[in-house]
Amino acid sequence: LMILKKSLVFFLIIMVVVNRIAAGEVIQRPSNALKEMLENSLDAKCNQITVTVRAGGLKMLQIADNGTGIRKEDLGIVAERFTTSKLREFKDLSSIATYGFRGEALASISHVAHLSILTKTRESACGFKAEYLDGKLKGDPKPLAANQGTTITVEDLFYNVPNRLGALRSQAEEFNKISEVMTRYAVHNAGVGFTLKKAGETRVEVKTQPQNSTIDNIRVLYGPTVAKELLEFKLTDDRYKFTASGYISNVNYSVKKMVFLLFINHRLVESAALKKSIDGVYASYLPKGSSPFVYMSLEIAPNNVDVNVHPTKHEVFFLNQDAIIEKIQHALEEKLLNSNASRTFYTQKLLPGVTAAAQIDFKTSAD
Numbered sequence: 001l002m003i004l005k006k007s008l009v010f011f012l013i014i015m016v017v018v019n020r021i022a023a024g025e026v027i028q029r030p031s032n033a034l035k036e037m038l039e040n041s042l043d044a045k046c047n048q049i050t051v052t053v054r055a056g057g058l059k060m061l062q063i064a065d066n067g068t069g070i071r072k073e074d075l076g077i078v079a080e081r082f083t084t085s086k087l088r089e090f091k092d093l094s095s096i097a098t099y100g101f102r103g104e105a106l107a108s109i110s111h112v113a114h115l116s117i118l119t120k121t122r123e124s125a126c127g128f129k130a131e132y133l134d135g136k137l138k139g140d141p142k143p144l145a146a147n148q149g150t151t152i153t154v155e156d157l158f159y160n161v162p163n164r165l166g167a168l169r170s171q172a173e174e175f176n177k178i179s180e181v182m183t184r185y186a187v188h189n190a191g192v193g194f195t196l197k198k199a200g201e202t203r204v205e206v207k208t209q210p211q212n213s214t215i216d217n218i219r220v221l222y223g224p225t226v227a228k229e230l231l232e233f234k235l236t237d238d239r240y241k242f243t244a245s246g247y248i249s250n251v252n253y254s255v256k257k258m259v260f261l262l263f264i265n266h267r268l269v270e271s272a273a274l275k276k277s278i279d280g281v282y283a284s285y286l287p288k289g290s291s292p293f294v295y296m297s298l299e300i301a302p303n304n305v306d307v308n309v310h311p312t313k314h315e316v317f318f319l320n321q322d323a324i325i326e327k328i329q330h331a332l333e334e335k336l337l338n339s340n341a342s343r344t345f346y347t348q349k350l351l352p353g354v355t356a357a358a359q360i361d362f363k364t365s366a367d
Contacts, residue, residue, distance in 0.1 A: 019111045019134065019135070026104050026105065026108040027105075027108045027109055027112060027157075028164075029057075029168055029174060029177060030053075030056060030057025030058060030061050030157055030174050030177070030178055031057070031174070031177035031178045031180070031181045033057070033061055033105075033109055033113075033154055033157065034051065034057065034061060034063065034178050034181055034182070035181050035185075035268065036105035036106075036108075036109075037061075037063045037105065037152055037154075038051075038063065038181070038182075038185050039105075039267070040105065040106075040150075040152075041063060041065035041067055041150070042185075042189060042192065042266075043067075044065060044067025044068045044069070044149075044150065045067050045068055046065035046066050046067035046068075046149060046192065047066065047191065047192050047193065047210045048065065048066045048192065048193045048195075048210060049063065049064070049065050049192060049193070049194050049195070050063070050064045050065075050195040050196075050197075051063050051064075051178070051182060051194075051195065051196045051197075052064075052197055052198070052199050053175060053178055053196070053197070053198055053199065054198070054199040054200075055171050056170070056171030056172065056173070056174030056175045056178070057154075057157065057174055057175065057178055058156075058157050058158070058165070058168070058171065058174065059155065059156065060153065060154070060155050060199060061153075061154040061155075061157065061178075062151065062152065062153045062154070063151070063152050064149065064150070064151040064152075065149045065150055065151075066147065066148060066149040067148075067149050067150060068121060068122070068148075068149075069119045069120050069121035069122070069124070069127075069148055069149055069150055070117065070119040070121070070150055071121055071124075072124065072128050072141055075117065075119070075128060075130040075137065075141045076137050078106055078117070078130075079106045079107050079109075079110045079115060079117075079132040079135050079136070079137070080107055080135045080136070106132075106152075107135045109154055109157075110132040110133060110134060110135050110136075111134050111135060112157060112158050112159075112160060112161055112164075113154045113155060113156055113157040113158070113159065114131075114133070114154070114155040114156050114159070115131070115132040115133075115152070115153070115154055115155075116129060116130065116131045116132070116152075116153045116155075117129065117130050117131075117132075117150065117151070117152050117153075118144060118146055118150070118151040118153075119146070119149070119150040119151070120146040120147065120148050120149065120150075121148065122148055126143045126144065126145060126146065127143070127144050127145060127146025127147075128141040128142065128143055128144065128146075129141060129142050129144050129146075130142075175198070178196070179196060179205055179206060181268070182194055182196045182206045183206055183221045183222075184261050184268055185268065186206065186208045186217050186221060187214060187217050187218055187221060187261055187295055188214075188261070188263050188266065188268070188295075188297065190212055190213050190214045190216070190217055191210060192208075192210060193208055193209050193210040193212075194206055194207070194208045195207050195208075206221065207220070208220055208221070214247065214295075215227055215230065215247070218230065218247065218295065222259070222293065225253070226249060226253055226259075226293050229249050229250050229252050229253035230247040230248065230249060230250070230293075231247065231248050231249070231250050231335055231336075231339055232245075232246075232247055233245060233246050233247060233248050233296070233331070233332070233335060235327065235328065235331045237324070237327055240319075240320045240323055240324050240327065241300065241301045241304065242298060242299060242300045242301070242324055243298070243299045244296060244297070244298050244299075244328055244331070245296070245297050246261075246294070246295045246296040246297050247293075247294075247295050248292060248293070248294050248295075248296075248332065248335070248336075249292040249293040249294070250336070250339045251285040251286065251336060251339060251340050253292065253293065254282075254286045254287060254290035254291060254292065255290065255291055255292075255293065256289065256290060256291070257291060258275065258278075258279060258291035258292060258293075258294070259291075259292075259293040259294070260275050260278070260294050260296075261294065261295040261296070262274065262275075262294075262296055262298070263296070263297045263298070264298045264299075264300065264305065264316050264318070265298070265299055265300060265302065265305060266297070266299075267316070269316045271316075271325075273321070273322075273325055274325050274328065277325050277326075277328070277329045278292070278294055278328075278329070278332060279291055279292075280329070281329055281332045281333050281336065282336070285336055285340065296328075298324075300318050300324075304318050304319040304320070305318045305319075
């Protein structure tokens with residue numbers, strides 16, 4: 001009996017460690033936690049998201065939305081692993097069309113931070129606040145006054161994983177990562193207002209309005225210079241069952257480092273192969289060492305995409321990847337070739353008898 005008891009205690013300790021390790025794979029830094037929570041808010045059909053950050057998201061990361069809210073009866077299991085409202089059977093994975101579905105985000109956060117949720121549904125007479133530790137509800141949800149929607153507060157991230165905490169960059173750099181995630185989701189989700197601010201400060205770091213268009217958001221977040229040089233890009237391919245849309249900079253605009261916003265089935269991801277291909281297309285038009293601005297949204301049949309290949313869903317594999325990239329490359333080449341007919345160069349010319357102080361700027365158009 002004594003041996004059995006020791007074995008059981010040993011197993012429980014190991015499970016706590018395992019859960020923290022697993023949580024650290026899904027939530028690697030504050031911006032990962034934000035990405036997961038942003039996607040939950042967007043799944044809840046909100047049109048306003050406000051994020052408040054303290055100490056680069058390590059002391060506090062709070063996200064508030066005006067979405068559908070969480071039912072009181074679901075608060076007991078919402079932070080347990082593999083709890084999701086998105087699927088019931090394995091075959092449902094082939095047609096999943098929402099952001100979150102694995103049921104790991106809130107569970108992972110609760111294993112490496114102090115997690116609380118304040119939520120209210122339209123049908124509920126009041127809101128309820130719940131607190132969680134290691135995936136479990138701490139006490140019963142408490143009734144509180146609240147607006148419709150959900151506010152999730154994450155405090156003391158990685159307080160119990162000192163090695164992970166020590167490996168993170170400065171608070172300023174972590175905040176920049178958070179700002180980058182917010183900015184990219186704001187561009188992709190015109191129709192939803194995004195606000196990012198630091199706790200205790202009046203200045204807003206990111207601010208978009210629900211009525212803004214995609215171009216409006218690019219102008220606000222990336223500046224008017226790039227916004228006025230954008231070309232709309234659209235491609236539909238029946239053979240490989242995908243569509244590509246977005247905005248790309250024309251041949252008049254360039255930056256030192258490529259700005260590449262890529263969403264596949266509305267999930268923010270990266271693709272080194274696609275990025276390299278696009279950079280190759282622009283190499284024929286832009287000065288050496290310069291790159292474009294590209295915002296692209298790919299929609300691929302869900303059963304042709306595997307978003308589960310990486311714990312953070314950062315990497316996505318899809319069928320016919322090389323062929324799809326080639327199709328996009330050719331479409332971009334055609335778009336830029338057509339736009340190049342109206343390419344504008346800015347030069348200066350010193351007219352005979354005119355001093356350097358009286359130089360005249362003029363524009364010439366290339367054929």
